[in-house]
Amino acid sequence: MTTDVIIVGAGPAGAATAILLAEHGLSVRLVDRARFPRPKICGEYLSPEAPRLLDRLGALKAVDAVASPLTGMRITAPDGTTLVGTYRPIGAWRPYREHAMALPRETLDAILVDRVRSLPVDFSEQVRVTDVIVSGGRVLGVEAVDGDHRRLTIRAPLTIAADGRASVIARRLGLRRPHRLQRMALVTYVEDIGDAGRFGEIFVDPPDYAILNPVAPGRANLSVVVPMAHAAPWSGRLDAFFDARVRQLRHLARRVAGGRRVAAIRAMGPLAYRVDAPRTGGVLLVGDAAGFFDPFTGEGIFNGLRSAELAAETAVRALGRGDVSAQTLAGYERARRLAFADKERVTRALQVVIAHRPLANLTARLLARRQRLLDLLLGVLGDFVPPRALVTDVFAR
């Protein structure tokens, strides 16, 4: 049987793309260098619109059975001003579920891979892609090595790069560029910190911020994001650096006092990087392989799933016409821009706010007096309110 599409990477973006293409009757070859379940550094928050996509993928029931629902977010500014926003319907905008979700990535990703396994997808674990085959301005497939160190050449009219932030495909095609935002995340789990109700908690304290996400009863994911330059001298002593940094974040320190860290610190940085759109035909990039900014607004998984949806639409059309030229596949880039560009502007504006103490305090005090605006902002970050609604609301008074 010939392969229509090779998908490299079976994280949320790759698994979702495989499910959607298999459901369209295409012959899909999916490979991942890992064996599932596999760990993934993440804040483990799922935006309230992610369930819409998980439902479409046939994975929502399994996710619902294990995820902790989050009614909203509690945000603490540097001066202690606390904002509590909920994921509620606002005017015409309704979230698919009136809550976000917290669940371990190992579990989420394993659920999606299980769904892949229930479909006629040729899925191989422990196959590491090492290179892309490019000829005549077209990607023709990939070179890989399997678990027994055997070299493989896999060819198909279309290759989909879903190989995450380390994407070999983006690098080999010369698309990856550094970002000037140089931050690092330190991630662990804490227990016995007292119940915050069904809320995710964010502590903004420039130049750092931290997120507490209750992934299971009595257990929370704690992610602390710091400037790379501050963490670099501590690379051999990350535990000590993490503990010192938590003490420095006063409001977080008070919140987790009496709790205990129950996992090693895992670090990742720099967090942000850019990826250009491919100029070659025969290839699409989804999820983190197509770029990443910052985990503050927690949309990475949603964006991965949504980009899979958009890529699948373009792939089905292009393969149906037998035309996988760069020109035809550029429709996907346009659709991505349309889907994500407005929110990216909000995300970038928020980065300016959280990087400056007086501005962060001022914004928090303003939002504390405007609950509707706060809920709208949470709706934008939760992917169910269009960003332009914020502009309309700000100027409505």
Ligand SMILES: Cc1cc2nc3c(=O)[nH]c(=O)nc-3n(C[C@H](O)[C@H](O)[C@H](O)COP(=O)(O)OP(=O)(O)OC[C@H]3O[C@@H](n4cnc5c(N)ncnc54)[C@H](O)[C@@H]3O)c2cc1C
């Ligand atoms: C610190 C941090 C916190 C975050 N917190 C959140 C959060 O709370 N909520 C949220 O929505 N997003 C969060 N994100 C972002 C989120 O983790 C990513 O956006 C998401 O994992 C992207 O999914 P993906 O499928 O594109 O990539 P991945 O999940 O990284 O999957 C890529 C897959 O490709 C495989 N692969 C890689 N290279 C190869 C190769 N050469 N050959 C074969 N297979 C390969 C890997 O094994 C992996 O399974 C966070 C990110 C960071 C860094």
